[in-house]
Amino acid sequence: MPTLNIELLESKLKENFNENILSSDKDGDMFTIVVTKESYHDVVRFLKEDAYFNFHYLTTLCGLHYPDSPFPFGLMVQLHNMPENSRIRIKAFTGDNEPTFKTLTDLWPAANWMERETYDFFGFKFTGHPDLRRILNMDSLEGWPMRKEYPLEDPFRKDKDDKMFGR
Amino acid sequence: MTKNQQVTNPTNTALQEKDYTILNLGPTHPATHGIFQNVMKMEGELIVSAEPTIGYIHRAFEKLAERRPFYQITTITDRMNYCSSPINNMGWHMTVEKLAGIEIPKRVQYLRVIIMELARISDHIICNSVIGVDSGAMTGFLYIFQWREFIYEIYEELCGARLTTNIGRIGGLERDFNEKAWEKIHYFLKEFPAGLKEFENLLVRNRIFMDRTIKCGPISAERAMAYSFSGPNLRAAGVDYDVRVMNPYSSYEEFNFTIPIGTNGDTYDRFMVRQREMWESLSIIQQAIDKLNALEDKTSFHGNVPEFFLPPKEEVYNSMEALIWHFKIVMGETTIPKGEVYHCVEGGNGELGFYLVSDGGRTPYRLHFRRPCYIYYQAYPEMVKGSMLSDAILTMSSMNVIAGELDS
Amino acid sequence: MTKEGDRLEGFEGPGFLATSLDKAVGMARKNSIWPLPFATSCCGIEFMATMASTYDLGRFGAERLSFSPRQADLLMVMGTIAKKMGPVLRQVYEQMAEPKWVIAVGACASTGGIFDTYSVLQGIDRIIPVDVYVPGCPPRPEQILDGVMKIQELIQNESLRRRNSAEYQDLLASYGIE
Numbered sequence: 202m203p204t205l206n207i208e209l210l211e212s213k214l215k216e217n218f219n220e221n222i223l224s225s226d227k228d229g230d231m232f233t234i235v236v237t238k239e240s241y242h243d244v245v246r247f248l249k250e251d252a253y254f255n256f257h258y259l260t261t262l263c264g265l266h267y268p269d270s271p272f273p274f275g276l277m278v279q280l281h282n283m284p285e286n287s288r289i290r291i292k293a294f295t296g297d298n299e300p301t302f303k304t305l306t307d308l309w310p311a312a313n314w315m316e317r318e319t320y321d322f323f324g325f326k327f328t329g330h331p332d333l334r335r336i337l338n339m340d341s342l343e344g345w346p347m348r349k350e351y352p353l354e355d356p357f358r359k360d361k362d363d364k365m366f367g368r
Numbered sequence: 369m370t371k372n373q374q375v376t377n378p379t380n381t382a383l384q385e386k387d388y389t390i391l392n393l394g395p396t397h398p399a400t401h402g403i404f405q406n407v408m409k410m411e412g413e414l415i416v417s418a419e420p421t422i423g424y425i426h427r428a429f430e431k432l433a434e435r436r437p438f439y440q441i442t443t444i445t446d447r448m449n450y451c452s453s454p455i456n457n458m459g460w461h462m463t464v465e466k467l468a469g470i471e472i473p474k475r476v477q478y479l480r481v482i483i484m485e486l487a488r489i490s491d492h493i494i495c496n497s498v499i500g501v502d503s504g505a506m507t508g509f510l511y512i513f514q515w516r517e518f519i520y521e522i523y524e525e526l527c528g529a530r531l532t533t534n535i536g537r538i539g540g541l542e543r544d545f546n547e548k549a550w551e552k553i554h555y556f557l558k559e560f561p562a563g564l565k566e567f568e569n570l571l572v573r574n575r576i577f578m579d580r581t582i583k584c585g586p587i588s589a590e591r592a593m594a595y596s597f598s599g600p601n602l603r604a605a606g607v608d609y610d611v612r613v614m615n616p617y618s619s620y621e622e623f624n625f626t627i628p629i630g631t632n633g634d635t636y637d638r639f640m641v642r643q644r645e646m647w648e649s650l651s652i653i654q655q656a657i658d659k660l661n662a663l664e665d666k667t668s669f670h671g672n673v674p675e676f677f678l679p680p681k682e683e684v685y686n687s688m689e690a691l692i693w694h695f696k697i698v699m700g701e702t703t704i705p706k707g708e709v710y711h712c713v714e715g716g717n718g719e720l721g722f723y724l725v726s727d728g729g730r731t732p733y734r735l736h737f738r739r740p741c742y743i744y745y746q747a748y749p750e751m752v753k754g755s756m757l758s759d760a761i762l763t764m765s766s767m768n769v770i771a772g773e774l775d776s
Numbered sequence: 777m778t779k780e781g782d783r784l785e786g787f788e789g790p791g792f793l794a795t796s797l798d799k800a801v802g803m804a805r806k807n808s809i810w811p812l813p814f815a816t817s818c819c820g821i822e823f824m825a826t827m828a829s830t831y832d833l834g835r836f837g838a839e840r841l842s843f844s845p846r847q848a849d850l851l852m853v854m855g856t857i858a859k860k861m862g863p864v865l866r867q868v869y870e871q872m873a874e875p876k877w878v879i880a881v882g883a884c885a886s887t888g889g890i891f892d893t894y895s896v897l898q899g900i901d902r903i904i905p906v907d908v909y910v911p912g913c914p915p916r917p918e919q920i921l922d923g924v925m926k927i928q929e930l931i932q933n934e935s936l937r938r939r940n941s942a943e944y945q946d947l948l949a950s951y952g953i954e
Contacts, residue, residue: 229707229708229709230466230708230709230710230711231710233708257593258593258596259596260596260712260719260721260738261721261723261736261738261743263723263736265725265734266734277723277736279710279723283607283609283614286614286615288710290710309594309595309596310594310595310746310747311594311595311596311743311746313746314742314743314745314746315743318742322430335423336422336423337422337423337426337775337776337895338423338426338860338895339423339859339860339895342894342895346428346431346894346895347430347431351431351894352894353428353431353432353434353435353892353893353894354892354893354894355892355893355894355898356894358898395861395864396814396864396868397843401820402815402816402817402820403816403861423858423860424816424858424860424861424864425816425817425855425856425857425858425861426858426860426895427856427858427891427893427895427896428891428893428894428895428896431893431894432891432893443890444890446818447817447818450817450818450821451821494821494824509828510828510829511829513824513825513828513829513830514829514830516825517825517828517829517830520825530822530914530916531818531821531822531914532818532913532914771816771817772817772818775858
């Protein structure tokens with residue numbers, strides 16, 4: 202089965218984006234790079250449009266939250282090169298309170314709802330997104346439910362007696 | 369629920385004179401099989417634009433998964449694509465096994481293949497028979513549903529449940545197939561082809577059905593890729609991407625099957641791809657049974673992983689060690705390595721992915737589900753643009769959008 | 777399909793039966809229910825099985841699904857009702873004409889089930905009155921049939937004046953339904 206030449210990809214990325222590539226990891230289940238927030242869109246565009254690497258398929262996109270880290274909010278994107286059958290994971294982190302990323306909707310229309318979901322769950326803003334609204338939750342919901350501090354259970358429930366449930 | 373609305377588009381005078389109709393379809397429309405709302409702008413009977421609203425059964429799976437021990441998440445995956453829950457269950461188990469580096473015996477892998485292919489058949493039966501219902505052919509639905517009931521009976525023998533199966537465990541299956549189950553699987557393999565053939569005869573070369581579905585809701589391969597389609601919908605557009613072949617799991621690389629592809633990406637092609645896949649699934653089940661018979665191992669139904677797999681109840685009562693493992697597993701105290709992993713399986717309607725981040729705790733730190741129909745449903749407005757309302761209904765049912773998976 | 781237990785009590789002779797209007801109307805109503813399936817998720821798939829060939833709800837006189845709430849007698853809520861869906865469900869209930877009955881099919885519709893989360897309504901009885909709860913996640917088709925039969929029992933024994941009674945008006949008022 203043909204696979205991606207990771208060394209070549211790593212050197213190519215270093216060459217084009219040098220210090221914007223913060224780290225890369227070859228040992229995990231797939232090649233993972235961490236990039237700066239500013240270069241995130243450019244790196245993804247490069248990976249998509251480069252004729253050799255050709256990561257033409259957007260597999261998934263989701264938000265991450267590590268409250269204890271200095272850069273608590275992150276975005277994870279996975280791309281797939283189907284003819285070569287290789288996958289790559291790109292992450293970008295930010296320390297801002299109102300995280301803002303550049304949208305990928307100009308590269309893939311599929312990014313539209315994935316980014317809306319990330320906005321809905323984490324409150325990330327995507328500049329250039331055509332229609333950034335909540336998608337799964339009600340518009341009236343306050344807060345960002347997938348952030349770690351948000352409670353899972355409905356905080357307004359009155360019928361649960363904590364004494365009885367030992368919580 | 370229709371109302372006339374004056375269009376306020378000052379640039380186009382031709383549009384200004386016309387009266388568009390705004391039609392609200394859903395969220396509880398009987399023809400949409402689930403709760404999808406579409407606000408459609410109609411010009412006569414043609415759809416000018418459609419605006420989908422989703423989230424009507426958002427149940428917060430990803431948040432819930434952060435509070436549940438690993439083995440309890442199986443029940444959440446059941447309720448995603450509930451037409452083929454066993455595939456979701458297996459996908460989740462394999463994700464954890466991949467992270468923890470658990471080796472699974474060949475026999476278990478083949479047994480899992482049998483379960484997953486049965487689930488694929490039952491998923492495709494629902495989708496294809498519902499395409500029939502929406503195009504006015506109720507008969508096929510009533511006949512083929514008997515076979516879906518039969519698959520549910522097989523599930524019942526395997527795990528005790530019909531729909532939300534919670535089948536298998538991390539590290540294997542919770543029990544071996546019993547004799548009744550084998551009997552039923554063999555009966556199914558013998559008798560189902562006739563039933564499927566009957567269903568095919570009813571629709572495949574049916575003039576009315578063909579007129580109704582060919583060129584209905586088409587999508588080109590390029591657009592399908594741009595919208596990250598996967599599964600039968602992508603294959604109907606002519607791209608031979610199948611996770612079972614591309615990233616084989618559970619020994620799929622040893623099986624011999626073809627990936628059917630379509631050419632136009634329309635409703636008829638999607639129907640035909642699913643139809644063909646059912647035949648392939650039947651052949652895969654037969655191959656798996658042959659492989660099982662050729663194996664020397666006739667008894668194992670789980671890997672040798674006492675830290676993940678519940679010991680038998682008799683041992684829990686009689687042996688100290690088994691009792692400790694039992695306690696640790698049930699309380700969610702088993703150690704899972706730190707790390708992140710992505711695992712995908714070919715679900716009933718596409719690439720079902722699990723992105724799991726573990727910090728070594730008793731629950732996942734973050735679990736993201738790549739839900740195929742959430743991703744491809746956003747192409748729906750593009751696919752129905754310019755078509756008739758009745759075709760839009762047919763397009764939706766042929767896309768196999770499952771509300772539980774869509775809204776997570 | 778009249779069973780022994782289904783026979784109306786009354787004064788019976790050759791070719792005639794004298795009974796109270798309540799009982800006659802109750803029998804007519806219970807054997808011609810028009811259900812409105814409000815199927816949202818997994819239980820809806822089991823409802824499809826209930827309607828299809830093997831279980832066949834039609835045997836109980838309820839095969840005519842009414843997709844318009846205006847003509848339906850029985851609201852069958854099957855599946856999780858999220859908070860986003862709550863107002864829709866309530867509107868559907870309000871549109872139904874009296875007399876009307878409600879079944880909550882499955883754990884989610886009855887109590888919220890395993891989804892004790894910020895986005896899920898913890899049981900539909902928080903917004904509309906419910907007559908019969910069917911447990912299970914999802915319930916088997918037999919259980920759904922049993923729920924329908926329980927509703928039939930209620931319908932048979934309901935007084936014609938119940939819907940005008942002060943108690944019933946109070947019940948609706950407690951849900952804020954006019």
